[in-house]
Amino acid sequence: METNEKITVTSPLLPDLGDFNEMLQEIWKSRWITNNGSFHQQLESALVDYLKVPYVSLFTNGTLPLITALQALRITGEVITTPYSFVATTHALWWNGIKPVFVDIDEKTGCIDPNKIEAAITPKTTAIMPVHVYGKPCDVKSIQDIADKYGLKVIYDAAHAFGVEVNGESILNAGDLSTLSFHATKVYNTIEGGAMVMHDAKMKQRIDYLKNFGFAGETEVVAPGINSKMDEIRSAYGLLNLRQVDKAIEARHQVAIRYRQELKDVDGITYWNDMVGVRHNYGYFPIFVDAERYGMTRDDLYFKMQKQGVYGRRYFYPLISEFSTYRSLPSASRENLPVATKMAEEVICLPIHHVLTDQDIDRVLNCIKR
Numbered sequence: 145m146e147t148n149e150k151i152t153v154t155s156p157l158l159p160d161l162g163d164f165n166e167m168l169q170e171i172w173k174s175r176w177i178t179n180n181g182s183f184h185q186q187l188e189s190a191l192v193d194y195l196k197v198p199y200v201s202l203f204t205n206g207t208l209p210l211i212t213a214l215q216a217l218r219i220t221g222e223v224i225t226t227p228y229s230f231v232a233t234t235h236a237l238w239w240n241g242i243k244p245v246f247v248d249i250d251e252k253t254g255c256i257d258p259n260k261i262e263a264a265i266t267p268k269t270t271a272i273m274p275v276h277v278y279g280k281p282c283d284v285k286s287i288q289d290i291a292d293k294y295g296l297k298v299i300y301d302a303a304h305a306f307g308v309e310v311n312g313e314s315i316l317n318a319g320d321l322s323t324l325s326f327h328a329t330k331v332y333n334t335i336e337g338g339a340m341v342m343h344d345a346k347m348k349q350r351i352d353y354l355k356n357f358g359f360a361g362e363t364e365v366v367a368p369g370i371n372s373k374m375d376e377i378r379s380a381y382g383l384l385n386l387r388q389v390d391k392a393i394e395a396r397h398q399v400a401i402r403y404r405q406e407l408k409d410v411d412g413i414t415y416w417n418d419m420v421g422v423r424h425n426y427g428y429f430p431i432f433v434d435a436e437r438y439g440m441t442r443d444d445l446y447f448k449m450q451k452q453g454v455y456g457r458r459y460f461y462p463l464i465s466e467f468s469t470y471r472s473l474p475s476a477s478r479e480n481l482p483v484a485t486k487m488a489e490e491v492i493c494l495p496i497h498h499v500l501t502d503q504d505i506d507r508v509l510n511c512i513k514r
């Protein structure tokens with residue numbers, strides 16, 4: 145009998161309910177449910193250790209740290225960014241009254257192409273906002289060289305890059321600030337949640353003020369801050385998930401290994417291998433469909449998979465630059481973004497998560513192989 149059970153692109157990592165209940169009882173007993181409580185503090189320090197970074201500030205989602213990072217560094221004018229990302233990356237610029245300038249991506253990583261950044265710099269450019277898309281590290285060295293040469297700040301949208309390391313060092317240490325999302329669909333989640341990573345105590349203090357209305361004491365407000373604090377319940381949940389995230393990443397790794405083994409001889413389907421020296425988190429498994437060689441378009445394959453209950457996602461189609469809000473920007477034209485345009489037309493992210501079974505993987509592969 146054919147099973148109709150849906151196979152989704154991801155599945156949230158959930159803490160053991162008994163363990164969570166114990167923590168909830170502690171929270172109920174303390175009657176302290178938000179505003180930098182004990183679990184909030186514990187999670188920040190546990191993340192500093194796990195991520196191997198100097199300072200972490202928790203947020204209530206992954207979009208507000210992007211908006212707040214731009215505020216904290218007082219970014220204005222124009223910011224160079226990638227169209228190949230989740231729309232929140234560019235929205236964060238818009239919310240700060242900043243003009244996004246899209247630069248094309250590198251076909252080997254999906255990340256912004258450093259060779260194309262300089263041509264997009266104008267006297268109004270103040271920062272670069274790249275994305276470690278799918279958790280693949282950007283060329284942070286080349287980006288920093290350009291930033292230093294022109295006096296620009298660098299803010300990484302590292303929403304996909306939880307735990308990613310290059311030669312043993314966290315990718316989150318690159319640039320001036322990095323932001324994370326702990327949304328349910330990410331490798332590590334606190335249901336909704338996020339964080340910012342910074343290099344020094346002064347910036348940590350500034351960010352902690354900004355995410356709490358700018359309060360620097362009972363009666364002192366030092367900046368027009370916002371409210372983007374994480375609460376005690378999700379902090380506790382996050383502590384429990386941190387204990388099992390390595391196991392989940394390893395389970396995802398095994399799925400990636402199988403996909404690569406079985407797809408390597410499928411004509412017209414390509415994928416990326418692991419990068420040398422990189423600890424990946426296997427948050428996504430993008431494949432690229434060459435319609436001519438494969439004999440079917442990406443969309444035909446995508447909908448054929450859906451008919452068989454396999455729900456991949458076309459991340460990142462359409463490009464951010466294609467949405468009506470941003471389409472009229474000069475840098476949004478397809479001629480300016482040929483690599484991103486092609487990638488957006490060919491990509492399907494296959495289901496990958498920690499509870500995907502061998503039979504599930506077979507079902508995904510049976511849709512693609514012929």
Ligand SMILES: *Cc1c(COP(=O)(O)O)cnc(C)c1O
Binds near residue numbers: 327
């Ligand atoms: C998920 C995501 C965000 C937004 O995070 P939320 O926690 O959903 O607000 C930002 N940027 C990228 C690249 C993302 O994938």
